[in-house]
Amino acid sequence: MLLVARKNLFSERIRLAISVGGVALSVFLIGILLSLYRGWDEKVGEYVEMVPADLWVTSAGAADFIYAASILPDGAGAQLKLLPEVDTVSPLIVRPVEVAKSGGDTGEPFDIQLVGYDPAIGLGGPLAVRSGKSPPGPGEVVIDEETSERYGVEIGDRLGRGAESLTVVGKSSGGDFVFTQVAFVTLDTAADFLNLDPPDRRTFFLLTLHDRSQREALAKRLEASAPGAVFFTGEEFADKTRDRIMGNILPILVVLLIVAFIVGLAVAGLTIYTATVEKSREYGILKAEGFTNRFLYRVVLEQSLVTSVLGFLLGAGATVLVAPFAQDQVPQFVVFVRWQDLLGISGATLVMALIAAFIPVRRLAEIDPVTVFKG
């Protein structure tokens, strides 16, 4: 590093601290927002992706697990079972529903994604039981452990909705969608609890095939022969579910990321610029001594790069340290810090440094070395 750049930078510690702090804040905000996005993206598709179904069947126009705006007749399941490629058919009743702890300790209402499944088949039921019993019996529910942690619901508690209520008999994991969690009941319990009329309506059918490699081809063939139904592979359905949630968040996130970038750029740019203006006379002295504009640009660029590198290290460090802590404090604050994202942020910081260094270039070029002769 050039002597002048290093000395200019480190001789004014307060300015350096402000500059590094601005870049660090920007990196931290970008890091946290990206990690939050990754965390949510990971969570909201997890259950759908983990369910060992080869195909998800929905009614036309319904393409995600969360809104679950699909209505299929129970008879469709019997027809699907007749197909030679199909091994298992599991009907699901899925509805978002607001419940509250009922009984002696009534709590605030909260949302769950009620999943009615056939315990005899098992497909679409709890992914991993952590405590209590599973499958649930009539009038019983297995909740996600995140629901238990977040709302203080324990085995033996009752979850109510109007006159209906369910007894919590177990806790499972892998069903956390961040803003809601799945809760498993039998098909009949779901129909009763939701007051479905007629009660034989189903939301989805999950299929397993004898030959998994045939799923795309079978999906296409079935869609052609059954216009009212849509067939998704597990990955497709998980992606659609993710898109439904993240598609709404992404534009907001992009705006926030741009704002964070501009904050970092503004702080770094302004401090580099004001430092250049303040040192105009010294740059004039260097010009008078025969140093070229190119040398002066290099001085400013190096100052900007060092500021940005220090800011990045501080901001990235804060992201890695603060993210898990924040997640512990706020359950919805689900973050996933990826090294690829940190690499991308380092690239954005580099761009920040280059732009910040470019701002005073014209000013440097305009410095007239003759002015240094004025006392």
Place this chain on the structure above:
Amino acid sequence: MATPEVILSLEGVSKVFGSGERAVTALEDVSLEARAGEVVLVMGPSGSGKTTLLTIAGALLRPTLGTVRLCGTNITELDETRLASIRRDKVGFVYQSFNLLEALTALENVRLVASHGTRNGTMPQERAKELLAMLGLGHRLNSLPKHLSDGEKQRVAIARALAKAPALMLADEPTANLDAERGHEVVELLRQKALEMNKAVVIASHDHRIREVADRVVWLEDGRLRPDA
């Protein structure tokens, strides 16, 4: 004894700032020479054009008319990059207000210039130390300018100018910010180094006390050299 080499030659140099009704003539038909080992003192009142003369001689400003030669090279028509390299290699400046870089120590101020461009064989660090020691600042190598007296600052500035091993040294009011004793000491130092190192020195000043150190004194008034001074 052979006549010393002409280091700086100004022939019919004029400088006009602005144009039309706002044109201001700073220098008019000035011709001047400075030879190796010679100290030329340019005297004149404020606004007489002394600084303009120095900046033209130092390849910082182009004349409107006339020719400037430095070590035989006509620098009048050179582009900015070539002028910068002329300043880097051939001209050492000593300013009225010292113009040291505040964040750099005395040694670093000198070393920065010594390490810029091609120098004689000595390493920049060693050369900078030698020069500062030679100017009596061996004990102030690591001091920042803010911790130096004005006299010390000017000696660092002289060391910096000498660090380039220039053929021409230009000093603009080098005693203006110094008391009489320090001022005399600094100018004497410039003269001594000019003789020892065979450099041409041009000093612009209106301080009459330093006339005795000059080999030649020229008087500048309203941008013209007065031959009867």
